[in-house]
Amino acid sequence: GAVVSQHPSRVICKSGTSVKIECRSLDFQATTMFWYRQFPKQSLMLMATSNEGSKATYEQGVEKDKFLINHASLTLSTLTVTSAHPEDSSFYICSARKEFRTGNEQFFGPGTRLTVL
Amino acid sequence: KNEVEQSPQNLTAQEGEFITINCSYSVGISALHWLQQHPGGGIVSLFMLSSGKKKHGRLIATINIQEKHSSLHITASHPRDSAVYICAVYLYNTDKLIFGTGTRLQVFP
Numbered sequence: 001g002a003v004v005s006q007h008p009s010r011v012i013c014k015s016g017t018s019v020k021i022e023c024r025s026l027d028f029q030a031t032t033m034f035w036y037r038q039f040p041k042q043s044l045m046l047m048a049t050s051n052e053g054s055k056a057t058y059e060q061g062v063e064k065d066k067f068l069i070n071h072a073s074l075t076l077s078t079l080t081v082t083s084a085h086p087e088d089s090s091f092y093i094c095s096a097r098k099e100f101r102t103g104n105e106q107f108f109g110p111g112t113r114l115t116v117l
Numbered sequence: 118k119n120e121v122e123q124s125p126q127n128l129t130a131q132e133g134e135f136i137t138i139n140c141s142y143s144v145g146i147s148a149l150h151w152l153q154q155h156p157g158g159g160i161v162s163l164f165m166l167s168s169g170k171k172k173h174g175r176l177i178a179t180i181n182i183q184e185k186h187s188s189l190h191i192t193a194s195h196p197r198d199s200a201v202y203i204c205a206v207y208l209y210n211t212d213k214l215i216f217g218t219g220t221r222l223q224v225f226p
Contacts (some may be wrong), residue, residue, distance in 0.1 A: 006159075043203065043216040043218050095214075097212055103147065103167075106212070108160040111159045
């Protein structure tokens with residue numbers, strides 16, 4: 001199997017606080033994980049690629065000091081939204097890359113809905 | 118123009134109908150994903166394919182690499198099939214996924 005979990009599934013926080021979201025690959029090791037953001041009725045937007053043991057690679061327009069990514073182990077990547085503001089409210093989805101003999105495939109987590117008041 | 122185009126954007130069907138969702142892409146790819154997302158929910162991978170055809174239960178996915186086109190078929194559709202179906206392609210020689218805008222399917226009893 002290839003199961004990816006996210007925690008929490010839902011979080012509400014006050015403006016100015018920081019929120020940490022965890023992404024775990026439960027039954028495989030993932031040297032690479034991805035963080036996406038999804039606005040209502042829109043498709044996923046890649047924010048950053050998280051690499052185990054090294055710095056994340058951020059997509060253009062994504063503030064790395066705002067969205068801190070730490071991939072400290074082969075099964076865990078975290079996304080911390082620092083000093084959150086209402087415009088950061090969104091659905092955040094992670095995926096983990098599993099390596100097969102025939103190629104790689106991304107498996108997605110269930111998502112985290114962040115609401116900043 | 119998006120690199121991955123899906124049609125139709127919205128689709129309604131009566132229970133039992135045969136459904137086809139199309140995906141065309143304009144970039145070189147190594148593989149293509151069909152994904153399903155229920156309202157407010159996470160994303161489930163239905164198929165990943167790089168050639169030919171795959172079948173799983175009532176779902177069939179086909180891809181034509183020369184024509185840069187893929188289709189997802191649902192036979193004997195059911196209200197629980199109501200979801201957004203997303204086509205995503207792996208950009209050739211990268212891990213990067215490029216997503217289509219999705220097809221919102223509603224199946225009525």
